[in-house]
Amino acid sequence: MLQKLRDRSSGWVATIIIGLLMIPFLFVVDQSYLGGMGANNVAQVKAPPTWWEGAPKWWPASMLWEHREVGVNEFRQRFEQERMRQRQEQGDDFDPRAFETVENKRKVLDQLIDETILQLAAERAGVVVGDAAVREYIATIPAFQVDGRFDANTYQLALASQVPARTPMQFEQLVRESLQQSLVPLAVGTSAFVTDAEFDRILRLSGEKRDVELALLPAAVEDDAAVGDDEIQAWYDAHPGDFTRPEAVTIEYVEVDGNRLQVAAPADEAALRKRYEEERARFVEPEQRLASHILIRVEPDADAATLKAAEDKARRLADEAAASGADFAALARAHSEDPGSRDDGGELGWVERGMMVGPFEEALFAMQPGEVRGPVKTDFGFHVLQLRELKQGAQVEFEQVREDLAREQAQVDRERAYSELTGRLTDLVYQNPSSLAPAAEQVGLQVQTLGPFTRQDTIGIGASPDVKRAAFSEVLIEDGTASDPIELGPDHSVVIRVIEHVPEQPRPLAEVRDQVIAAIRADRTGKAAAAAADALVERLRAGEALSVVAASVDADVMPLPGLPRGVPVPSPAANRGIFAAPAPAEGQASAGRFEMPDGRYVVFTVTGVHPGNPEELQPEQREMVRRQFEQVDGAAAAEAYVRELRKGFQVVVEESQL
Template identity: 80%
Template structure:
């Protein structure tokens, strides 16, 4: 039976029959088996077979197309990585709800699509990454190194701690794919070069300065012309974002303020004495030493000869000071190079631990009264020390420490009362998170209400960024549950719950009619100011002097010589406008205008152009700038390559999976 079947299905006739049978099969089979986007993918990158680059996507031969998919899990993992990166970068300013936008998701997806396109292009180009290259790259990753060398144990531990955890084989394949897709764009980027002519031209342009004359035009009169209903409706429809009611919330909250809690009862004598006994070591007067010194100063960076000479001098002074009947104060006045103590005979007064640099202190607190020691080297030079008197540390009696102990105990009691109250409130709220009233009643606090307020309002506790972050969070808005305690300050916290949420919505025309009219008149005024300024620019371009043009409208001119390219002067926009006009030529003035933040217009006339001079650069500066220009050019070339690669392939996105 099987042999008969084999005999009848052999030869070119059978091949044609099988091919014909496949045609309807291709149209009814689940496309996920043939590389379609499918239920488990967010996007797919497809390329026609290399032996038929122009194959249409609808042709049955599409089953032979090469494809790479962006899986749902892969996309979600990358999106979470981006979330963690932005949270770490922005800190407390990170808003999870703002992050969860379609734009952010598409941006992350586009990165993944680019990677899949690059991988597919690399495979079609025959790019292969060997095992040695993978191992060499992994060994250079700092996270896997100890003391600058690859450590297998660190490698295994790092892979196991990832979420999800990876085996070395899985990580090696990930590295192989990353290297494979990056080799060509990296080669494109590093192949960029800048010729001497290009370099000199860039330097002349980037270092260019211009001599400019400015004239600030008078403000245009207010527009008072009537505004028709049709114009009002057209403006309102064309600018919906300008007339929206911002998102707002109304919250209820319970505030715990330690400063408003009843003052704790004064601590009794037994409590204070117990605290004193437990912290007796704190209440000790420190040991003090009455000291003098002679300093032989040594400048920072002094050579060995200078150090030796200073040390020998300090040694001689120490021997003189140790001699019977020596006058240390007289020696200090005559020889010390410390201006702060020299005139007082080297007297440093009573010294406690921590007051002097370490070598000085170690020597001083090892001496006996009346002893002279030296030389002692510090960063200042060489010292000769004299310990004149010693005052041993003594225990401070309870009566003397009582006031401080009572103050500290009162503060501790206040903090404990605040902490206990906050803890009780939190526990009760967790038992019934859909309402704050039961918990507040049990702890004797009031439920207060605030709102509606927007993200920009600064009303009451709503001014706190942390309260706003919680109140406008998607979780609290959707669930209607209470927050964790939010700290507003020391011993001051609040628990909030969203009562009402109003999303951003357009305001009706009747409500914003006056604002629309004001916007139309402001637009008219701006256009009139620009038209008047453009007319004056034409006069400058025809050859009239700036002084004459400015005087005709009651404006004064101001010179601005040597204005560098790129500096934010008079403003970033003004600088761009000034350097956007062509350089003045014979009979061809260079003039233009720019807008000021208040809506006024300013005229400018470029009177001279001073290109940057490449000859002024040192060799090291030239090399550094050339490298920077090549990196910029290489980066642009690599980005262009990625864009072109993506254009060559067909990309399908399943929007519902985002």
């Protein structure tokens, strides 16, 4: 039952209520359009006349049926909406070509068909949405609000900016139809409820724990028996997807690397001197002070008495250190609580501005050589400072920094050259995007070729995820045009163009014969391991103890008392298998087996079952969980309603239009 609830809470149908009500908002955001009928259709929904719901489908009575079409344009635009949604959701992991599957197209088409059926059913049932309900719903759409309130100007501007633009009347009709088709499934979904008995049963199941014993079986002996030609051919034919040559592309590209660019000429002496004078303040040696200190440490949360005692001690040490002939280093070794400098007599070395905390630095840089000052309060405690020596800051001469200035200027020149070259290359490529050679020739760069390579290969610039994403993109493959510049690193980019694309294709049997044989033998080995595990399970079910059965195959028994449901131990699949086993009868064990990710099997026995206790939930938690289950049941009820409703209509799909 819990697995059924999980299944019902996934997939698009589980959110049909919210999805249908959000259609107008999605249309606003994604710039879809007002659907309509047309001759170029991908599907057609046929409904019997309201006065003869049992009308036969055969000619000529079918002429009495009502028809609604799902147009090709409607389908394509909805499919693009789904593409955009998945691209935003998956980010860099989105694969546009993998998205173009028949399964994805049918999912989108089924949504459109269900919406058409709901619209037809609502109209035939006489469901009407009043003007007040339409206006009320539009006012709740965030795209039309300013500071949380509906704004008429924002509403009209938003509609006018759509492609195609809509009038308020057109949009209101769209909202009316969307609400009309969602009212019944919404009512069905919100009418769901869970009885007390059912809810308690769910809680007992979801909170269940089991006492389990496991035995990991040895790996099966690998099969090495001969494999016949007929078996090889049959396996190859039955598993075409396992023996394919992956999709590959060959690209041409032009690379711009700023680190390899040669600047026209190095900066001359005058230019470097000018830059030195303009940035003279950069080239000043900072003032340095040779300092020592004694720290009386105080914790940040110390009380007033502790602070006073520490301050008094620091003041006494400062007075003693300032006395004629006092040995500051000896006082630091005896009293300082700074483990980093205490053994060195409080030595801190040469200190520049910015190296110490504010109060410490402010006091130190106000002192004169030979002066002792304290106490100075910081977050660490109270300090006694001694300034031993002073080095005044001095201007660094041009000759000392000339090489640094020359390197900096060369880097600036390379960056400027890279930017100009990249911009010129891009402009030329845009003028003729079907070939890189003319643009490369004009800027003096070389067109290089890479490939063929697959999505899994990491060769050359193809190792870059951005290059690979562009090379396998639908646009570059189908159009054969150049990409925008793709950044590989700082001042390093490429422009690429796909010159050859080889789609995924089957590899001939002769080429993969050894792989097929290996697959057959692996399958035999797996089946033999499963059969051996099944035989042990039968022995357990016949009454043998797990310790005896495990010992017979040289396996150890591992107990797992109190294993909770849903915990991925030993693995998610294993947990599901353990809790799918029937509860053991009195004085007996319930046996089963499951496969581990490495292909080895585990046999287990369930020796005890401990249901969850519904009384452990607090009232507010109980109500919250109950609402969640009701929402899951409501989504399942709405799904069932749409599924049953669809049976009363005839749906014709034109597969060639997908």
